[in-house]
Amino acid sequence: MPSSRNTAFQYKSSKWIILCVFGCLISAPSLAETSGAREPDPSEIFAPLLLPDAPTVYRSGDGTPGPMAWKNQADYRIHVQILPEKHLLSGQEEVRYQNNSPSTLPVLWVQLDQNIYKPDSRAAFASQWHFPDHTSGMTIKNITVSDLKGKKQPVQFQISDTRLQIVLPEALKPHSKIRLQINWDYTVPGPWGGRTAVSQSRNGEIYEIAQFYPRMAVFDDIRGWDTLPYLGDEFYLDYGNIDYDVTVPDNFIVAASGALLNPQAVLSPLERARLQAARLSEKRVLIRTQSDAENAAHHASTKTRTWHFLMQNTRDVAFVTSPALLWDAARLDLPPISPAPGHPVEARLAMSVYPIEAAGPQAWDRSTEYVKHTIEYFSHEWYMYPWPNAVNVGGHGAAMEYPGIVFDGMKDRDAKLFWITTHELGHSWFPMIVGSNERRNGFMDEGFNTFIDALASLHFNKGEFAPKHDGEYAPDTGKPADDIVKILMDPVYGPIITPSPLGSKGDRHAIPYFKAAYGLELLRSQILGPERFDRAFRHYIEVWAYRHPTPSDFFRLMNSDAGEDLSWFWRGWYFRTWFPDxxxxxxxxxxxxxxxxxxxxxxxxxxxxxxxxxxxxxxxxxxxxxxxxxxxxxxxxxxxxxxxxxxxxxxxxxxxxxxxxxxxxxxxxxxxxxx
The missing domain is CATH 2.60.40.10 (Immunoglobulins)
Structure with missing residues (x-):
């Protein structure tokens, strides 16, 4: 996401702080070092580097998952309904949680991100987000658990800010399963809601719905339950299959993560025919035209329709719904997949949905062209895109990514629309496929993604929008090596990996986006060369796909695959604020x-x-x-x-x-x- 989200890898565990006492290994820089007042000391620069997370049976010394690596799984069956007259979302879900860890779990932790909008939330006091209004957050109506035989019983639970703790009647043993049933509702915030919002367009309200259901927190081998409160940054989730229904008025359409399983029930014969034509077309095909959207907006709805979606092997889902949306699509030139067991194998689609005011030859008329390039290019260069569709939403402008769908701005156009589309969809690889911990190590998704974005800008249409200048590389002289000097020399900016629980002061965008991305560019172009770097980077994505790598894993894998001891670079660029002179x-x-x-x-x-x-x-x-x-x-x-x-x-x-x-x-x- 772009800097307007004020995202950062702000929150580090005490492990980072403890390890920082090892002096020259990863300690904070002194003013003398960053200002050049102290002469460089080769014994410090080239000393062995102690990485924060030691190799174990779960994480190997070569940076790959260890022989006993594990990850828990959360599968969901979700039913939600939007009530426009109340701006209310109500839902019921069943979570099938698989404990693959060697630990016995007496409690489970669940994330309730909508509680960020409560007036007494931690975010209301501690984050950079400022809301002009508040909601009452998620109302949890009841929670029950059941065993595999279906026997249900209520459980005790406690809500702490944006987290919910469930006390199990019987601890969940290693390699066993449990089912949770949760009923909830919440008021959808206005356009100020950011990650989930309702905003007005010319032909009706647009609901951009994300982080909308109680989501299982991650239990991993690094910290056990990772329960950092949600302060408006991003998230850390396990993988699973999410089967979900969205019930809305019958003049609304729904575009969502995953495959639509019931097109016969929710689309007209003409819309289905257009959708099939799009599967054969390299150019966009309008599924829902301007006149269709205008007719829907003026249709007084008294009935509802339920749209059924399935997203497999994913960490999350999101959707948009409105009567006001145009919809176009084109074929993705990728191997076709079956959207669900028992369904026919189909060509995959690049799609865009947006209101009429967003249309235009250099605006959202080109969105699907940009979606198609992004998904195909990154699939070819780094790792195959795994999901049926990729959707770009023109809404109020959250600029936020979710698996299979991204929320961008209806006013975006020209180069900005290309750059923001590429960046948000680039997050499909970091962290939606490579599931790093965004709340603790934001540079592993924002920086890695910004790096591949810059290469995509060079590739698209013979560099039509190159080089990339959308605020990710800032300031803008056209020479990133010169642009970043100001950041390197300014003491307000801390290390990429910082022991501070709140991150460094100043513009957080400069560090997890720009500096982290430019570090990879230095590795690729100046230190390793494209051939060695690209091979190692692809290997990193492959072995950590649908898993949870740490910075230590990345550093070790690059060392091992590239055949270099890069301790001097990791220390200087990531753990310290050193620079060349x-x-x-x-x-x-x-x-x-x-x-x-x-x-x-x-x-x-x-x-x-x-x-x-x-x-x-x-x-x-x-x-x-x-x-x-x-x-x-x-x-x-x-x-x-x-x-x-x-x-x-x-x-x-x-x-x-x-x-x-x-x-x-x-x-x-x-x-x-x-x-």
Missing amino acids: YAIEDVKYTSDAKLKITILNKGWLPLPVTVLEKWTDGTTTSVRIPTEVWSSGNRHTLEIPSSRSIAAVIIDPDHAIPDVNRSNNEFSATGRPTQ
């Missing part, structure tokens, strides 16, 4: 016809760097200095045999690395370098 100290000829160029390392993050030599005869040569050179000291002399006369020497001529002081990076024969 090179300078030319001297350029001279020796008596034996050698040009000697002395380079100083003045920064604590010595990235590989290119030194360019320009000769007076118009030719050029270059030397690549690897990082290991600086393990023995901060001064290195290049000796270049040559009988030619030197005209100039330039460090990093292409601005490929974020050297924080370029005033001393050039030497010319008519003057001396600035030191």
Whole structure:
């Protein structure tokens, strides 16, 4: 998501704080280091790095899941109804929870995200979100549990802010199942609701419904139950199958995560025919036209329809419903899948739904084109998209992602619409497929996703919207290596991985989005090269798909697969706020016809760097200095045999690395370098 969500990896466990006492290993940077007042110390820069999470039988030393890795599973059967006259959502769900862990669970924890809107919620005091109004949150009517034979009994439960604890009558043993039945309702917030909202369009209200049902918290091998309160950031969920019904007035349509299982019951014969035509078309086909939406908006509804969806192997679902939506779709050029057991194998669809005021040749008329490119390109480059459809919603502008569906703004257009569509759908891979913990390690979804977004911008339509400048890379000079220098030099910005429970001050967007993304770009283009990086990155996605990796897992896998000990880079870029700073100290000829160029390392993050030599005869040569050179000291002399006369020497001529002081990076024969 973009920065307007004020998301961040803000919340770290005490483990991070404890490990930070190990001094140079991962301790917080001193002002002397970040300002350059203290000379870089190779013994600190290249020291072994103690990662926060040690290898276990559940997580291997090569960064892959261990031989005894496990994950719990939560399957849902959900029924919800929207009552527009009251802006009320009511629901019933059955959760089939499988405890695959080696632990016995006396309690279960459930997330109630709608409680964020209560006037006394923690978010009302502690988060960056400010609501002009409040709701009463989720009303839990009753909870029962049942065994596999169907015997039900009520349970004790306690609500604490956005969490609900269920005390089980009998502890859930390892490798056993339990069923929960929960009834609830809540008032849908207005457009200020953000992650779930109702907003007005020309032809009626649009309900963007997400985080709408009680969702099981994650029990994992790192912390047990992960029960951070919801403060408006994002979420951490287990995987399962979600079978759900949405009942709405019969003039509404519903677009949702997963496959629509009952098109015969909710779509007209003409709409079904258009939908089938879209499965064969590379260009968008209008399923619901402007006149269809206008007719629906003026139709006085007295009946309801129930739309039935299934989303398999997912961590969440969301949906949008309204009488005001246009709907178009086109074929996804991916292997077809069966939307559910017993259903025919079908071509998959890129889809868009949006109100009439969003339509236009450079606006939402192109949305499905962008959806199609995003899903196909990322499937080809990184990992196959697993779900039947991908839906882009033009609503009030939450800019928020869920598996199979994303909520964007009806006013988005031109490059902004391309960038926001690509970014939100890119989250299908991080964290919807690779299920990292967004609330604790936001850089593992926002930064990783921003990185692949930038590559997608270069790829789309011969770079029509490249390079990416949607606020993810900011400020905007067109050279990310120079743009990020301000962030690297400003002490307001903390490390990507910070021990603070509330994150660093300043614009949180700069760190988990921009700096984290640019770190991967440095790895790919400057340290490992695209071939090694891409192979390792694909392996990371493959082995952690539908699992829960930590930063330590990612660092270890990249080390192992790339064949490098990257401790110096992880420490400097992720755990500290270090940066590169090179300078030319001297350029001279020796008596034996050698040009000697002395380079100083003045920064604590010595990235590989290119030194360019320009000769007076118009030719050029270059030397690549690897990082290991600086393990023995901060001064290195290049000796270049040559009988030619030197005209100039330039460090990093292409601005490929974020050297924080370029005033001393050039030497010319008519003057001396600035030191």
